[in-house]
Amino acid sequence: MDKFTKLSGVAAPLPLVNIDTDMIIPKQFLKTIKRSGLGVNLFDEMRYDENGEEIADFVLNKPQYREAQILVAGDNFGCGSSREHAPWAIKDFGISCIIAPSYADIFYNNCFKNGILPIALPQDQVDVLMNDAEKGANARIEVDLEAQTITSSDGHVFSFDVDAFKKHCLLNGLDDIGLTMEKAAAIDAFEAEATTVRPWL
Structure with missing residues (x-):
């Protein structure tokens, strides 16, 4: 997983709740x-018509937002089923940060x-950030995870809160x-000792 520092x-504005x-x-x-491969179907039913043609006025189909890396959205983002394909599709499109008033816990x-x-x-x-995002490709928002700040x-x-453990994981990719592999040496040592102490296993 890539490190997030x-x-x-460019931030794409999506002012919809739920x-x-x-x-x-x-x-x-x-x-x-x-x-991989799900980015093309992100927001599929809003991005494409019944013939599979792009809907021109959907935000991610507009030229200035086609390479957006940040999404500014409405309240209760990611509600519904717990499918992990949702963040997969967002990440595969190229979005690495979402800003919203609240989220569904699992998402x-x-x-x-x-x-x-x-x-x-x-x-x-x-x-404020939604209005900033609506300015298009010339309005770049900066997100600094280490400092926990967003600059329009x-x-x-604006300062934001983030769980210290989750922050550590993102900063270190x-x-x-990856978390398990950080303990690889300890796991190997345990297995070696277990083989000696309980050879019948």
Whole structure:
């Protein structure tokens, strides 16, 4: 998993509340167990019409937001089913940070496990960043995980809270497997001792 330290990028505004995981990645795309390849179907039913053609006025189809790395969204983002394909699709599209007033718990935790930083801010601060994101590609928002700050394109600075352990994992690019591998030496030592003490196992 890539390390997340500091991100400066275009933010796409999606001012909708209760965006659920089926909106993020519809159920017909859940057959894969790969983390890659889902970005093209992110927000599929909002991005494409019934003929598979892009809907021009959907935010991620607009030229200025096609390479957005940050998403500014409404309250209760990621509600609905617990599918981990939702953060997979977001990450595969190229978005590494989401800013919203609140999140569904399972989605929120799945983001950290997949290298995405979900930031919860008060509504009035989200509104400022939403307005900033609506300026398009010239408005770059900076997210500094180490300092726990967000800086808008016109200099507004907001602080955010993040769990210390989750912050450590993102800063060091550690998913669940990475965390386990940090203890590889201790695991090897335990197995070696167990083989000596209990050779019948």
